[in-house]
Amino acid sequence: MSLPTVSTTVSYPAGEVAGKSPVLAVPVLPDGRWAVVVADTPFHPLDHTWPDQPADTGTLTVAGRAYPVVDCRTGGVGPDGGFAVAGDIPVRRGDESWAWLVLHVVDPVDGVDPDSLVGAEAVLAVDPDRRAGLSAAHTACHLLAFALNEALADRWRKEVRTDALGRPDFDSLAMDTSRIAEWASRDDYRIGKSLRKKGFGSEGLADELAAVEQRANATLARWVATGAEVRVEVPDAALTARRVWHCALPEGDAHIPCGGSHAHSLAELASVVVALELSEDGTELTARTAVTPAERTPNNPAA
Numbered sequence: 569m570s571l572p573t574v575s576t577t578v579s580y581p582a583g584e585v586a587g588k589s590p591v592l593a594v595p596v597l598p599d600g601r602w603a604v605v606v607a608d609t610p611f612h613p614l615d616h617t618w619p620d621q622p623a624d625t626g627t628l629t630v631a632g633r634a635y636p637v638v639d640c641r642t643g644g645v646g647p648d649g650g651f652a653v654a655g656d657i658p659v660r661r662g663d664e665s666w667a668w669l670v671l672h673v674v675d676p677v678d679g680v681d682p683d684s685l686v687g688a689e690a691v692l693a694v695d696p697d698r699r700a701g702l703s704a705a706h707t708a709c710h711l712l713a714f715a716l717n718e719a720l721a722d723r724w725r726k727e728v729r730t731d732a733l734g735r736p737d738f739d740s741l742a743m744d745t746s747r748i749a750e751w752a753s754r755d756d757y758r759i760g761k762s763l764r765k766k767g768f769g770s771e772g773l774a775d776e777l778a779a780v781e782q783r784a785n786a787t788l789a790r791w792v793a794t795g796a797e798v799r800v801e802v803p804d805a806a807l808t809a810r811r812v813w814h815c816a817l818p819e820g821d822a823h824i825p826c827g828g829s830h831a832h833s834l835a836e837l838a839s840v841v842v843a844l845e846l847s848e849d850g851t852e853l854t855a856r857t858a859v860t861p862a863e864r865t866p867n868n869p870a871a
């Protein structure tokens with residue numbers, strides 16, 4: 569069976585949750601499950617390089633048979649035709665000599681040859697509730713980055729890289745891991761020697777943490793109240809294209825490179841609230857962000 573040598577195109581950056589596309593290949597994974605590859609999909613796979621937003625789940629229907637999509641992963645086809653999945657991919661996301669595939673993982677069906685699916689049209693349906701929770705949480709996670717940068721801005725003593733709103737970019741300089749869930753996210757930051765060397769003043773942070781949290785929450789509340797537009801800039805439809813998240817905040821166009829999915833506007837969120845926690849030794853800062861969905865009303869059709 570031959571694998572595609574062109575990357576899967578994706579519609580999730582625009583918020584799509586449904587689509588139709590021909591099946592191009594169905595490689596069998598080492599665990600026996602099938603990885604259905606189509607030309608174009610609304611499904612968001614877990615990124616193998618920066619696994620912040622979890623995979624979409626849903627259903628894929630081929631020739632009248634519905635296959636639950638239990639996982640969605642990133643696959644790569646190398647210049648030599650070799651196929652690798654997720655953590656086994658030896659190159660960074662988007663390496664141009666590789667083809668990047670969305671793998672819709674389904675359980676095998678007795679009596680069905682996976683290759684018999686190739687060429688048929690697949691009807692693709694993402695679980696819309698799960699996606700809505702992940703998209704809202706991802707948008708909130710980016711807002712938190714800007715709000716936290718603002719709340720910590722006066723701790724910097726040296727010039728460092730700034731975010732799109734002009735504040736020292738604590739979020740990207742201190743980022744360790746970022747994990748998005750439905751209507752919630754968790755960011756872990758390292759406040760170690762190298763961050764202090766770059767000019768971050770960490771003394772007294774434990775005592776001031778409640779004030780920092782309050783300040784970030786006030787900023788988040790003010791931003792959410794604007795109902796500002798959110799969009800993802802898509803240079804081309806390929807899975808690993810360099811997309812950029814934008815939000816039209818009162819302070820300006822906040823933007824961050826991003827491979828995930830998002831709300832269409834802050835009007836879809838009723839509130840975004842962060843809770844900060846500092847480790848005993850002061851070197852690990854954890855931000856837990858919770859999102860409440862807005863009620864859909866005639867005055868707020870965006871929700």
Ligand SMILES: [Zn+2]
Binds near residue numbers: 706710825
């Ligand atoms: Zn993102």
